[in-house]
Amino acid sequence: MLERRFFNIVITYTTVWVVRRAAVHTKMNRPKVLVSNPTVPQIGFDLLQKYCDIIRIENENETKEEIISKVKGVDAIYWASRLKLDKDIIEAAGPQMKVVGTMSAGYNHIDVDELKKRGIKLGNTPNVLNNAVADIAVLLALAASRRIHEGRLKIENNQWDLGSQWMLGQDISGATVGIIGLGGIGQAIVKRLIPFEVQQFLYTGHREKVEGKELGAKFVSLDTLVRESDFVIVSCPLNSETEEMCNEDFFAKMKKTAVFVNISRGKVVHQPSLVKALRDGQIFAAGLDVMTPEPLPPDDELLKLPNAVIVPHLGSATKKN
Known part of the structure:
Protein backbone atom coordinates (compact mmCIF):
# COMPACT_ATOMS: atom_id res chain seq x y z
CA MET A 1 0.00 0.00 0.00
CA LEU A 2 1.03 3.61 -0.57
CA GLU A 3 1.10 4.37 3.16
CA ARG A 4 3.44 1.46 3.86
CA ARG A 5 5.73 2.53 1.04
CA PHE A 6 5.79 6.06 2.46
CA PHE A 7 6.69 4.72 5.91
CA ASN A 8 9.53 2.66 4.56
CA ILE A 9 10.81 5.58 2.48
CA VAL A 10 10.74 7.87 5.50
CA ILE A 11 12.75 5.55 7.70
CA THR A 12 15.26 4.89 4.95
CA TYR A 13 15.74 8.56 4.11
CA THR A 14 16.53 9.15 7.77
CA THR A 15 19.56 6.98 7.28
CA VAL A 16 20.37 8.06 3.73
CA TRP A 17 20.27 11.78 4.53
CA VAL A 18 22.86 11.53 7.26
CA VAL A 19 24.90 8.94 5.41
CA ARG A 20 25.18 11.29 2.43
CA ARG A 21 26.37 14.01 4.78
CA ALA A 22 28.91 11.54 6.12
CA ALA A 23 29.98 10.81 2.56
CA VAL A 24 30.65 14.49 1.89
CA HIS A 25 32.52 14.79 5.18
CA THR A 26 34.74 11.79 4.42
CA LYS A 27 34.97 12.56 0.68
CA MET A 28 33.51 9.16 -0.14
CA ASN A 29 31.14 8.61 -3.05
CA ARG A 30 29.42 5.49 -1.72
CA PRO A 31 29.41 4.99 2.05
CA LYS A 32 29.14 1.49 3.46
CA VAL A 33 25.99 0.61 5.38
CA LEU A 34 25.38 -2.51 7.46
CA VAL A 35 21.74 -3.69 7.39
CA SER A 36 21.34 -5.81 10.49
CA ASN A 37 18.43 -8.04 9.46
CA PRO A 38 17.02 -9.24 6.11
CA THR A 39 13.41 -8.54 7.13
CA VAL A 40 13.76 -4.86 6.21
CA PRO A 41 11.29 -4.22 3.34
CA GLN A 42 12.82 -4.38 -0.13
CA ILE A 43 11.99 -0.74 -0.85
CA GLY A 44 14.37 0.17 1.98
CA PHE A 45 17.18 -1.83 0.41
CA ASP A 46 16.47 -0.38 -3.02
CA LEU A 47 16.62 3.19 -1.78
CA LEU A 48 19.81 2.64 0.20
CA GLN A 49 21.48 0.97 -2.75
CA LYS A 50 21.10 4.12 -4.82
CA TYR A 51 23.61 5.85 -2.57
CA CYS A 52 25.43 3.21 -0.56
CA ASP A 53 27.26 -0.09 -0.64
CA ILE A 54 25.24 -2.45 1.53
CA ILE A 55 26.61 -5.13 3.80
CA ARG A 56 23.61 -7.31 4.49
CA ILE A 57 23.03 -9.78 7.30
CA GLU A 58 21.19 -12.64 5.62
CA ASN A 59 20.18 -14.57 8.74
CA GLU A 60 16.89 -13.57 10.38
CA ASN A 61 18.19 -15.03 13.66
CA GLU A 62 21.36 -13.01 13.50
CA THR A 63 23.88 -13.23 16.32
CA LYS A 64 25.92 -10.49 17.87
CA GLU A 65 29.07 -12.26 16.75
CA GLU A 66 27.86 -12.32 13.14
CA ILE A 67 27.15 -8.59 13.22
CA ILE A 68 30.53 -7.80 14.77
CA SER A 69 32.26 -9.86 12.10
CA LYS A 70 30.72 -7.70 9.34
CA VAL A 71 30.42 -4.24 10.87
CA LYS A 72 34.05 -3.11 10.75
CA GLY A 73 34.61 -0.04 8.58
CA VAL A 74 30.96 0.87 7.92
CA ASP A 75 29.81 4.48 7.80
CA ALA A 76 26.29 3.70 9.00
CA ILE A 77 24.14 0.96 10.50
CA TYR A 78 20.53 0.41 9.54
CA TRP A 79 19.34 -1.32 12.73
CA ALA A 80 16.33 -3.64 12.48
CA SER A 81 17.44 -6.33 14.91
CA ARG A 82 15.98 -8.01 17.97
CA LEU A 83 19.44 -7.63 19.53
CA LYS A 84 20.74 -4.59 21.39
CA LEU A 85 23.07 -2.27 19.51
CA ASP A 86 25.64 -1.98 22.27
CA LYS A 87 29.12 -0.64 22.90
CA ASP A 88 30.80 -3.79 21.54
CA ILE A 89 29.13 -3.46 18.13
CA ILE A 90 29.68 0.30 18.00
CA GLU A 91 33.37 -0.11 18.84
CA ALA A 92 33.74 -2.88 16.27
CA ALA A 93 32.36 -0.57 13.57
CA GLY A 94 35.16 1.92 14.10
CA PRO A 95 35.52 5.70 14.54
CA GLN A 96 34.42 6.47 10.96
CA MET A 97 30.79 5.48 11.65
CA LYS A 98 28.54 8.56 11.51
CA VAL A 99 24.91 7.42 11.80
CA VAL A 100 22.47 4.77 13.00
CA GLY A 101 18.94 4.51 11.62
CA THR A 102 16.36 2.32 13.36
CA MET A 103 13.10 0.99 11.96
CA SER A 104 11.15 1.79 15.11
CA ALA A 105 9.80 4.66 17.17
CA GLY A 106 11.46 3.37 20.34
CA TYR A 107 15.22 3.17 20.78
CA ASN A 108 15.68 1.38 24.10
CA HIS A 109 17.40 -1.38 22.09
CA ILE A 110 20.22 1.04 21.22
CA ASP A 111 22.94 2.34 23.52
CA VAL A 112 22.12 6.00 22.95
CA ASP A 113 24.68 7.22 25.50
CA GLU A 114 27.44 5.45 23.61
CA LEU A 115 26.32 7.04 20.34
CA LYS A 116 26.35 10.48 21.97
CA LYS A 117 29.88 9.98 23.29
CA ARG A 118 31.08 9.30 19.75
CA GLY A 119 29.02 11.99 18.01
CA ILE A 120 27.02 9.41 16.06
CA LYS A 121 23.62 10.58 14.80
CA LEU A 122 20.50 8.49 15.47
CA GLY A 123 17.37 8.46 13.29
CA ASN A 124 14.10 6.80 14.35
CA THR A 125 10.43 6.92 13.33
CA PRO A 126 8.46 8.93 15.92
CA ASN A 127 4.72 9.49 15.39
CA VAL A 128 4.44 7.13 12.40
CA LEU A 129 2.86 4.37 14.48
Whole structure:
Protein backbone atom coordinates (compact mmCIF):
# COMPACT_ATOMS: atom_id res chain seq x y z
CA MET A 1 0.00 0.00 0.00
CA LEU A 2 1.03 3.61 -0.57
CA GLU A 3 1.10 4.37 3.16
CA ARG A 4 3.44 1.46 3.86
CA ARG A 5 5.73 2.53 1.04
CA PHE A 6 5.79 6.06 2.46
CA PHE A 7 6.69 4.72 5.91
CA ASN A 8 9.53 2.66 4.56
CA ILE A 9 10.81 5.58 2.48
CA VAL A 10 10.74 7.87 5.50
CA ILE A 11 12.75 5.55 7.70
CA THR A 12 15.26 4.89 4.95
CA TYR A 13 15.74 8.56 4.11
CA THR A 14 16.53 9.15 7.77
CA THR A 15 19.56 6.98 7.28
CA VAL A 16 20.37 8.06 3.73
CA TRP A 17 20.27 11.78 4.53
CA VAL A 18 22.86 11.53 7.26
CA VAL A 19 24.90 8.94 5.41
CA ARG A 20 25.18 11.29 2.43
CA ARG A 21 26.37 14.01 4.78
CA ALA A 22 28.91 11.54 6.12
CA ALA A 23 29.98 10.81 2.56
CA VAL A 24 30.65 14.49 1.89
CA HIS A 25 32.52 14.79 5.18
CA THR A 26 34.74 11.79 4.42
CA LYS A 27 34.97 12.56 0.68
CA MET A 28 33.51 9.16 -0.14
CA ASN A 29 31.14 8.61 -3.05
CA ARG A 30 29.42 5.49 -1.72
CA PRO A 31 29.41 4.99 2.05
CA LYS A 32 29.14 1.49 3.46
CA VAL A 33 25.99 0.61 5.38
CA LEU A 34 25.38 -2.51 7.46
CA VAL A 35 21.74 -3.69 7.39
CA SER A 36 21.34 -5.81 10.49
CA ASN A 37 18.43 -8.04 9.46
CA PRO A 38 17.02 -9.24 6.11
CA THR A 39 13.41 -8.54 7.13
CA VAL A 40 13.76 -4.86 6.21
CA PRO A 41 11.29 -4.22 3.34
CA GLN A 42 12.82 -4.38 -0.13
CA ILE A 43 11.99 -0.74 -0.85
CA GLY A 44 14.37 0.17 1.98
CA PHE A 45 17.18 -1.83 0.41
CA ASP A 46 16.47 -0.38 -3.02
CA LEU A 47 16.62 3.19 -1.78
CA LEU A 48 19.81 2.64 0.20
CA GLN A 49 21.48 0.97 -2.75
CA LYS A 50 21.10 4.12 -4.82
CA TYR A 51 23.61 5.85 -2.57
CA CYS A 52 25.43 3.21 -0.56
CA ASP A 53 27.26 -0.09 -0.64
CA ILE A 54 25.24 -2.45 1.53
CA ILE A 55 26.61 -5.13 3.80
CA ARG A 56 23.61 -7.31 4.49
CA ILE A 57 23.03 -9.78 7.30
CA GLU A 58 21.19 -12.64 5.62
CA ASN A 59 20.18 -14.57 8.74
CA GLU A 60 16.89 -13.57 10.38
CA ASN A 61 18.19 -15.03 13.66
CA GLU A 62 21.36 -13.01 13.50
CA THR A 63 23.88 -13.23 16.32
CA LYS A 64 25.92 -10.49 17.87
CA GLU A 65 29.07 -12.26 16.75
CA GLU A 66 27.86 -12.32 13.14
CA ILE A 67 27.15 -8.59 13.22
CA ILE A 68 30.53 -7.80 14.77
CA SER A 69 32.26 -9.86 12.10
CA LYS A 70 30.72 -7.70 9.34
CA VAL A 71 30.42 -4.24 10.87
CA LYS A 72 34.05 -3.11 10.75
CA GLY A 73 34.61 -0.04 8.58
CA VAL A 74 30.96 0.87 7.92
CA ASP A 75 29.81 4.48 7.80
CA ALA A 76 26.29 3.70 9.00
CA ILE A 77 24.14 0.96 10.50
CA TYR A 78 20.53 0.41 9.54
CA TRP A 79 19.34 -1.32 12.73
CA ALA A 80 16.33 -3.64 12.48
CA SER A 81 17.44 -6.33 14.91
CA ARG A 82 15.98 -8.01 17.97
CA LEU A 83 19.44 -7.63 19.53
CA LYS A 84 20.74 -4.59 21.39
CA LEU A 85 23.07 -2.27 19.51
CA ASP A 86 25.64 -1.98 22.27
CA LYS A 87 29.12 -0.64 22.90
CA ASP A 88 30.80 -3.79 21.54
CA ILE A 89 29.13 -3.46 18.13
CA ILE A 90 29.68 0.30 18.00
CA GLU A 91 33.37 -0.11 18.84
CA ALA A 92 33.74 -2.88 16.27
CA ALA A 93 32.36 -0.57 13.57
CA GLY A 94 35.16 1.92 14.10
CA PRO A 95 35.52 5.70 14.54
CA GLN A 96 34.42 6.47 10.96
CA MET A 97 30.79 5.48 11.65
CA LYS A 98 28.54 8.56 11.51
CA VAL A 99 24.91 7.42 11.80
CA VAL A 100 22.47 4.77 13.00
CA GLY A 101 18.94 4.51 11.62
CA THR A 102 16.36 2.32 13.36
CA MET A 103 13.10 0.99 11.96
CA SER A 104 11.15 1.79 15.11
CA ALA A 105 9.80 4.66 17.17
CA GLY A 106 11.46 3.37 20.34
CA TYR A 107 15.22 3.17 20.78
CA ASN A 108 15.68 1.38 24.10
CA HIS A 109 17.40 -1.38 22.09
CA ILE A 110 20.22 1.04 21.22
CA ASP A 111 22.94 2.34 23.52
CA VAL A 112 22.12 6.00 22.95
CA ASP A 113 24.68 7.22 25.50
CA GLU A 114 27.44 5.45 23.61
CA LEU A 115 26.32 7.04 20.34
CA LYS A 116 26.35 10.48 21.97
CA LYS A 117 29.88 9.98 23.29
CA ARG A 118 31.08 9.30 19.75
CA GLY A 119 29.02 11.99 18.01
CA ILE A 120 27.02 9.41 16.06
CA LYS A 121 23.62 10.58 14.80
CA LEU A 122 20.50 8.49 15.47
CA GLY A 123 17.37 8.46 13.29
CA ASN A 124 14.10 6.80 14.35
CA THR A 125 10.43 6.92 13.33
CA PRO A 126 8.46 8.93 15.92
CA ASN A 127 4.72 9.49 15.39
CA VAL A 128 4.44 7.13 12.40
CA LEU A 129 2.86 4.37 14.48
CA ASN A 130 0.83 6.45 16.94
CA ASN A 131 -2.60 5.64 15.54
CA ALA A 132 -2.06 1.91 15.21
CA VAL A 133 -0.66 1.55 18.73
CA ALA A 134 -3.40 3.74 20.20
CA ASP A 135 -6.01 1.53 18.54
CA ILE A 136 -4.63 -1.59 20.19
CA ALA A 137 -4.45 0.17 23.55
CA VAL A 138 -8.19 0.84 23.35
CA LEU A 139 -8.81 -2.72 22.16
CA LEU A 140 -6.91 -4.15 25.14
CA ALA A 141 -8.60 -1.82 27.62
CA LEU A 142 -12.05 -2.89 26.43
CA ALA A 143 -11.18 -6.58 26.07
CA ALA A 144 -9.68 -6.79 29.55
CA SER A 145 -12.44 -4.80 31.25
CA ARG A 146 -15.17 -6.89 29.59
CA ARG A 147 -13.42 -10.20 30.34
CA ILE A 148 -13.09 -11.26 26.71
CA HIS A 149 -10.37 -13.87 27.24
CA GLU A 150 -12.13 -15.32 30.27
CA GLY A 151 -15.36 -15.51 28.27
CA ARG A 152 -13.65 -17.43 25.48
CA LEU A 153 -12.31 -19.90 28.04
CA LYS A 154 -15.85 -20.41 29.34
CA ILE A 155 -17.00 -21.26 25.82
CA GLU A 156 -14.15 -23.70 25.25
CA ASN A 157 -14.86 -25.45 28.56
CA ASN A 158 -18.65 -25.52 28.06
CA GLN A 159 -19.19 -23.38 31.15
CA TRP A 160 -21.87 -21.05 29.83
CA ASP A 161 -24.18 -19.51 32.43
CA LEU A 162 -26.70 -17.14 30.92
CA GLY A 163 -27.86 -15.70 34.22
CA SER A 164 -28.22 -11.92 34.40
CA GLN A 165 -25.26 -11.53 36.78
CA TRP A 166 -22.84 -13.66 34.78
CA MET A 167 -19.43 -12.37 33.64
CA LEU A 168 -19.95 -8.76 34.68
CA GLY A 169 -17.15 -6.47 33.59
CA GLN A 170 -16.03 -2.89 34.23
CA ASP A 171 -17.45 0.11 32.37
CA ILE A 172 -15.18 2.58 30.65
CA SER A 173 -17.97 5.16 30.37
CA GLY A 174 -17.94 7.26 33.51
CA ALA A 175 -14.49 5.96 34.42
CA THR A 176 -11.24 7.72 35.25
CA VAL A 177 -8.54 6.81 32.75
CA GLY A 178 -4.91 7.42 33.65
CA ILE A 179 -2.27 7.68 30.94
CA ILE A 180 1.36 7.23 31.95
CA GLY A 181 3.22 9.13 29.24
CA LEU A 182 1.17 11.67 27.28
CA GLY A 183 3.32 11.64 24.16
CA GLY A 184 1.98 11.13 20.65
CA ILE A 185 0.57 7.68 21.44
CA GLY A 186 -0.88 8.78 24.78
CA GLN A 187 -2.61 11.72 23.13
CA ALA A 188 -4.01 9.47 20.40
CA ILE A 189 -5.40 7.15 23.08
CA VAL A 190 -7.20 10.02 24.81
CA LYS A 191 -8.70 11.20 21.50
CA ARG A 192 -10.06 7.72 20.83
CA LEU A 193 -11.55 7.36 24.30
CA ILE A 194 -13.32 10.73 24.46
CA PRO A 195 -16.39 9.37 22.56
CA PHE A 196 -16.68 6.60 25.18
CA GLU A 197 -17.85 9.24 27.68
CA VAL A 198 -14.93 8.80 30.04
CA GLN A 199 -15.51 10.94 33.12
CA GLN A 200 -11.92 12.09 33.61
CA PHE A 201 -8.49 11.71 32.04
CA LEU A 202 -5.39 11.89 34.21
CA TYR A 203 -1.82 11.84 32.98
CA THR A 204 1.64 11.97 34.45
CA GLY A 205 5.15 12.63 33.22
CA HIS A 206 8.01 15.04 33.74
CA ARG A 207 5.88 18.13 33.30
CA GLU A 208 2.44 19.44 32.46
CA LYS A 209 1.74 19.65 28.72
CA VAL A 210 -0.20 22.11 26.61
CA GLU A 211 -1.63 19.13 24.73
CA GLY A 212 -2.97 17.78 28.00
CA LYS A 213 -4.94 20.94 28.65
CA GLU A 214 -6.24 20.94 25.10
CA LEU A 215 -7.51 17.38 25.57
CA GLY A 216 -9.07 18.17 28.94
CA ALA A 217 -6.67 15.87 30.79
CA LYS A 218 -5.43 16.64 34.29
CA PHE A 219 -1.73 16.50 35.17
CA VAL A 220 -1.11 14.60 38.42
CA SER A 221 1.64 12.70 40.20
CA LEU A 222 2.20 9.04 39.38
CA ASP A 223 0.98 8.07 42.84
CA THR A 224 -2.29 9.99 42.40
CA LEU A 225 -2.85 8.53 38.94
CA VAL A 226 -2.34 4.96 40.13
CA ARG A 227 -4.64 5.37 43.13
CA GLU A 228 -7.49 7.18 41.37
CA SER A 229 -7.64 5.59 37.92
CA ASP A 230 -10.08 2.88 36.87
CA PHE A 231 -7.90 2.23 33.83
CA VAL A 232 -4.12 2.67 33.93
CA ILE A 233 -2.57 2.74 30.46
CA VAL A 234 1.21 2.75 30.11
CA SER A 235 2.53 4.51 27.00
CA CYS A 236 5.86 5.86 28.23
CA PRO A 237 9.31 4.99 26.83
CA LEU A 238 11.52 2.42 28.51
CA ASN A 239 14.56 3.94 30.17
CA SER A 240 16.45 3.77 33.45
CA GLU A 241 13.72 5.82 35.13
CA THR A 242 10.78 3.70 33.98
CA GLU A 243 12.29 0.18 34.04
CA GLU A 244 10.16 -1.99 36.38
CA MET A 245 8.27 1.14 37.44
CA CYS A 246 5.10 -0.98 37.59
CA ASN A 247 6.11 -3.13 40.53
CA GLU A 248 4.52 -4.68 43.62
CA ASP A 249 4.05 -1.31 45.31
CA PHE A 250 2.52 0.12 42.11
CA PHE A 251 -0.10 -2.62 41.81
CA ALA A 252 -0.87 -2.49 45.54
CA LYS A 253 -1.96 1.15 45.10
CA MET A 254 -4.36 0.39 42.24
CA LYS A 255 -8.07 -0.14 42.79
CA LYS A 256 -9.18 -3.75 42.95
CA THR A 257 -11.61 -2.93 40.15
CA ALA A 258 -8.92 -1.32 37.98
CA VAL A 259 -7.65 -2.49 34.59
CA PHE A 260 -3.96 -2.26 33.67
CA VAL A 261 -2.88 -1.86 30.02
CA ASN A 262 0.69 -1.86 28.72
CA ILE A 263 1.51 -0.96 25.11
CA SER A 264 4.93 0.46 25.99
CA ARG A 265 7.70 -2.07 26.66
CA GLY A 266 7.60 -5.24 28.71
CA LYS A 267 10.42 -4.19 31.03
CA VAL A 268 8.44 -1.20 32.30
CA VAL A 269 6.62 -3.86 34.34
CA HIS A 270 8.03 -6.13 37.03
CA GLN A 271 6.20 -9.08 35.57
CA PRO A 272 6.10 -11.38 38.64
CA SER A 273 4.38 -8.55 40.54
CA LEU A 274 1.78 -8.20 37.79
CA VAL A 275 1.15 -11.95 37.77
CA LYS A 276 0.65 -11.89 41.54
CA ALA A 277 -1.69 -8.88 41.37
CA LEU A 278 -3.85 -10.58 38.73
CA ARG A 279 -3.83 -13.98 40.39
CA ASP A 280 -4.69 -12.61 43.84
CA GLY A 281 -7.42 -10.25 42.62
CA GLN A 282 -5.42 -7.22 43.63
CA ILE A 283 -6.44 -5.67 40.29
CA PHE A 284 -9.33 -6.63 38.04
CA ALA A 285 -7.58 -7.42 34.76
CA ALA A 286 -4.74 -6.55 32.40
CA GLY A 287 -4.33 -6.10 28.67
CA LEU A 288 -0.79 -6.54 27.37
CA ASP A 289 0.78 -6.05 23.97
CA VAL A 290 4.28 -6.28 25.43
CA MET A 291 5.83 -8.55 28.01
CA THR A 292 9.11 -10.05 29.19
CA PRO A 293 10.59 -11.95 27.49
CA GLU A 294 9.42 -11.76 23.91
CA PRO A 295 8.56 -14.28 22.59
CA LEU A 296 6.74 -15.30 25.78
CA PRO A 297 7.26 -19.01 26.60
CA PRO A 298 4.02 -20.99 26.12
CA ASP A 299 4.16 -22.21 29.74
CA ASP A 300 4.54 -18.71 31.23
CA GLU A 301 2.38 -17.89 34.25
CA LEU A 302 0.79 -14.95 32.44
CA LEU A 303 -0.85 -17.30 29.96
CA LYS A 304 -2.52 -19.24 32.76
CA LEU A 305 -4.46 -16.23 34.02
CA PRO A 306 -8.07 -15.82 32.81
CA ASN A 307 -8.01 -12.08 33.55
CA ALA A 308 -5.02 -11.32 31.31
CA VAL A 309 -5.63 -10.44 27.65
CA ILE A 310 -2.34 -10.91 25.83
CA VAL A 311 -1.36 -10.25 22.22
CA PRO A 312 2.14 -10.82 20.74
CA HIS A 313 3.42 -7.24 20.27
CA LEU A 314 0.97 -6.36 17.50
CA GLY A 315 0.68 -2.66 18.28
CA SER A 316 2.12 -1.44 14.99
CA ALA A 317 1.24 -4.52 12.95
CA THR A 318 -1.16 -3.12 10.35
CA LYS A 319 -0.85 -3.22 6.58
CA LYS A 320 -0.94 0.57 6.52
CA ASN A 321 2.21 0.65 8.64
